[in-house]
Amino acid sequence: MPSYLPGSNTPGSERPPASYASVAHTARVYDYLLGGKDNFAVDRDAAEQAIRINPDIVPTARANRAFLVRTTSYLAGQAGIRQFLDIGTGLPTNNNIHEVAQSIAPESRIVYVDRDPIVLTHARALLSGVPEDATDYIEADLREPGKILAEAARTLDFGRPVAIMLIAILHLILDRDDPYDLVSQLVNAVVPGSYVVISHAASDIDTGAMISMANRLNELMAQQAVPRTYREVAAFFAGLDLVEPGLVRIPEWRPASVSEAAVRAQMWGAIGRRP
16 A cells, blocks of 8 residues: 555655665555554554554554545446556555456556555565556656656556546645646546545644654654645545545545444545546
8 A cells, every 4th residue: 555654734855765674664654554564663663653642543544445445446346447547556465456456347457656666576576467468567756747657658548547546645745846736747647537536644633643643753754744634635636526425534435334434534535537
C-alpha cells in the first residue's frame, strides 16, 4: 500500500538520503501497522510511538486498505474500468489492486508506481507470475507526472478510461510542490469516463491527537508530510463528478456493514469521475 502516514500542518522538507535501516520510512511503518514483516526496528519504533500518541492510527491504516479494496472492486465491477494507474504503491500486501481487479475482470491492466527501490524489489517478486503485458511497475515520483504517463503508456491505453489511484500519497506532497497541479496534470491526460480515487490524511478529524502524532512522526520519518482539511481534500476533485456518497471518512465510503462504517479512521476519501 501506499505510503500512508500523515505529517504536521507545517510543510517541511525531505531529509537527506540515509540508510534504510537507520531512518523510519513511510511504506515500512505502514507495513508494520498492517501487521506485515517488511520493516526494520526503526520503523517499528516509530510506529509504536505513533500508536502511543494516537491509537486510532492502527484502525486508520486498516480502513485505508479496506477502502482501496472497495474502490477497486467498484471500479472493476460496477464502473467497468479495465485500466488502473496506482501511484504511491508502497509495499505489497494482501488484496493488491491487480489481484482485486483481475479477480473481477481478468483482462484488467495495472501499472504500479513508487519511487522507493525496496518497494520495486518486492513488486518485482509479487508480479513475477503475472503476464508482463497486463501489469508493470514504474520507479518514479508523483512529482514526475510526465515520466509516469509516458512509461505507463507501455501497458495502458490512454485513449480508453483509466482509474488513477492516489491512495494515501497526496499528503506526502508538500504545498510547495503544488499537489493540486500534479493531480490536474494526471486528470487532463485521461479521457472522459476515467476516474480518480483519493484517500488523504485528515487534519480536522481528532485534530489534537493527529497533530501531536504527526509532529512526532515528522521528526522520525525520512519523508515529511502534511494532512489536510475536508475542504482542502475536496479541492483535488475540482472538475470531477463525485461518485456517491461523495467525500467522506474512508470507512463510510460504501461500507460492507454498519460496524465497518463505524471504524475510527482519520482520513478522507472519495472517487471522482471525469465527465
